[in-house]
Amino acid sequence: MDKAFSQTDWSLIRAFLAVAETGSLSGAARSLSQSQPTLGRQVKLLEEQLGLRLFERQPRGLALTPTGESLLEPARAMREAFHQLNLRAAGRDERMRGTVRITASDVVARHVMPQIVAKIRRIEPDIQIELVPTNESENLLFREADIAVRMYRSTQLDVITKQIATAPMGIYAAKSYLELMGTPDAIEDLLNHTIVGYDRDDRIIQAMREMGWPVTRDFFAVRCDDQNTYWELVRAGCGVGFTQQSFAEHDPLVQRLMPALVLPALPVWLAAPEAMRSTPRIKRVWEMLEEEICEVFEGVNLDATAPSG
Structure with missing residues (x-):
């Protein structure tokens, strides 16, 4: 047999x-x-x-x-x-040409990666890029991706990881929503507003409980786990929401609430199989991702520390 x-x-x-x-x-x-x-x-x-x-x-x-x-x-x-x-x-492939497959969360893939991929293609036209938007953990060792951009550290063995930045978070609402419902001035005021929450994901619930608010899933009148759809709900005026400052700050439809309130930032990690990390095309894309992603989030951090008004 x-x-x-x-x-x-x-x-x-x-x-x-x-x-x-x-x-x-x-x-x-x-x-x-x-x-x-x-x-x-x-x-x-x-x-x-x-x-x-x-x-x-x-x-x-x-x-x-x-x-x-x-x-x-x-x-x-x-x-x-x-x-x-x-x-x-x-x-052991020594060629600079070829394909590099990158996986990133749905939000990062949509709002951060397109401009970076465009720059990689301009500078290294012989490198083809495959972008995989997913919130699932792609198995790097099975070549489901060559490089992962993650908001957590990979725990897989034989995978190289590096934290390259932090992604500041903020509280936002559509200007159309604020015109109807008023603008909350303090964190306690949020309890009198509609907050867009997650469906099965309990991260917002846990964060609010840590702040002393024993909310449940039913507290959120609008719920969605898909991060890009979640943001569209906020932009449409469904309520107050939480997201990354890197793209929300440039959205003319929304306004940041309580900018002095510092929310926990998300760590940004790169990960790649150790056996592939030194392959020229993957090494090159890793270096460019590190540089460009750092620039995106460092710019947000600098803006956050600048005096308002």
Whole structure:
């Protein structure tokens, strides 16, 4: 069995893992960006090559048979070895040309990264950039991204991290909202205003509780977890909201409230696989990201310390 397994096409093993870990052909197809019929054929071919039944159909998808369960860990070990092989080979690529895949949060990807990517392309036209907006933790060691821009430090082993800046936060409301509801002058006044909150994310609730306000989810009349949509709700006049000063300060539709109140800033980290960090094109993009992101957020910090009026 081990011999047959070792001679099997890697794409079939990958299909097996995707179905096993998602529990369905449809979920596996989404995770691998393939069609469901293709995944179905690959799983069937793997079972024929091994002469084994790996899955059994359940009301809500596919479940591993005991035999399939026994092959799961060896298949995962093969995946890890395959990714390490690609990672080390890519890390020795000495060319400046090629693709660099960057992942960043939805907000940073929309409001901070476009101008930076444009500058990278102007200066290094042979480097192609893939930008992945997501609030999920992309697995750097599986080449889901080459560089991550994160508001927290990566805890993955064999990943290089560096905090490059801090992102100041502020309290904002649309000018249209303030014309109707008035402008709060003190933090306590916010309790008399509509605050746009998160849906399942409890960070705003926890922050307000730390300030002595035992609010619950129902305190927020408007709720949304998607950060870009959240900001559009604030801009539209749905209530008071919290976001990064780096882009909010330039928005003509909103006004910053209580600028003297200093909110906890978000740390900004870069992360990359250690095996890839010295690859010329990735090293170059890392350096430019560090310089440009620092300039964005340092400019906000300097503005925040400047006298108002």
